[in-house]
Amino acid sequence: MSQPQWTEVEHYLADRLIPGDPVLEAVLEANAAAGLPPIDVSPNEGKLLQLLAQLCRAQRILEIGTLGGYSTIWLARALPPGGRLVTLEANLKHAEVARSNIIRAGLADVVDIRTGLALDTLRQLEDERARPFDLIFIDADKPNNTRYLTWALRLSHKGTLIIVDNVVRDGAVLDAASSDPSAQGARSVLEMLGSEPRLSVTALQTVGSKGYDGFAMALVTGD
Numbered sequence: 001m002s003q004p005q006w007t008e009v010e011h012y013l014a015d016r017l018i019p020g021d022p023v024l025e026a027v028l029e030a031n032a033a034a035g036l037p038p039i040d041v042s043p044n045e046g047k048l049l050q051l052l053a054q055l056c057r058a059q060r061i062l063e064i065g066t067l068g069g070y071s072t073i074w075l076a077r078a079l080p081p082g083g084r085l086v087t088l089e090a091n092l093k094h095a096e097v098a099r100s101n102i103i104r105a106g107l108a109d110v111v112d113i114r115t116g117l118a119l120d121t122l123r124q125l126e127d128e129r130a131r132p133f134d135l136i137f138i139d140a141d142k143p144n145n146t147r148y149l150t151w152a153l154r155l156s157h158k159g160t161l162i163i164v165d166n167v168v169r170d171g172a173v174l175d176a177a178s179s180d181p182s183a184q185g186a187r188s189v190l191e192m193l194g195s196e197p198r199l200s201v202t203a204l205q206t207v208g209s210k211g212y213d214g215f216a217m218a219l220v221t222g223d
């Protein structure tokens with residue numbers, strides 16, 4: 001079992017389960033043309049995010065880490081009429097590509113892209129007394145994961161679903177002595193998730209076209 005097989009099985013599954021979508025395909029092409037790194041969620045993962053948002057009947061979604069807006073579009077499509085998604089992005093070029101992709105997807109009135117360091121825009125959201133979010137997807141710079149989780153808890157309510165992407169990193173999460181700050185970010189956020197009494201948590205390993213990684217999912221069960 002190895003990368004070529006993971007990729008082939010992923011395509012097999014996606015070909016049967018995920019209808020072709022000209023908008024999402026154009027988004028990935030626009031991202032590549034603009035030179036964005038191909039680190040968006042895969043189509044199967046995007047669909048999982050969408051299903052989770054529908055299951056928790058999310059009306060307000062927060063995403064930390066927009067890139068070209070690929071995961072943003074999957075999530076925003078789960079919203080009911082009047083629903084809103086706020087997505088935070090530090091890189092102005094990424095935000096610009098995302099803006100044009102989101103317009104292409106017809107979601108400009110649903111998605112609010114906030115540029116700047118997420119630690120700043122999260123504080124702004126709190127200062128604005130933004131209503132709590134129903135689903136929060138943490139997928140930005142991994143060394144700040146525990147800070148983002150702290151903010152996620154502040155901006156959530158009982159019943160909010162918090163998802164943290166990329167917590168396995170090719171298994172690097174096992175290496176306590178790792179010099180990779182992203183691997184350390186994965187370790188610390190898992191530590192925090194596991195010891196936070198307000199959260200009920202699991203994490204799953206994934207393989208596919210993006211290699212070997214995983215994500216954690218936490219339900220806010222207490223205030």
Ligand code: SAH
Pocket residue numbers: 039040041064065066067068069070071072088089090091094116117118119139140141
């Ligand atoms: N969620 C996207 C992928 C996000 S990649 C998808 O699946 O389609 C991570 C993004 O986080 C990158 O675009 C990067 O520029 C952004 N980022 C990195 N550090 C950040 C920070 N401090 N604040 C906000 N965004 C940041």
Ligand code: DHB
Pocket residue numbers: 039040041139140165166
């Ligand atoms: C990286 C970031 C991601 O959000 C991801 O899904 C995969 C890789 C990265 O920074 O390498």
Ligand code: MG
Pocket residue numbers: 039040041139165166
């Ligand atoms: Mg990710």
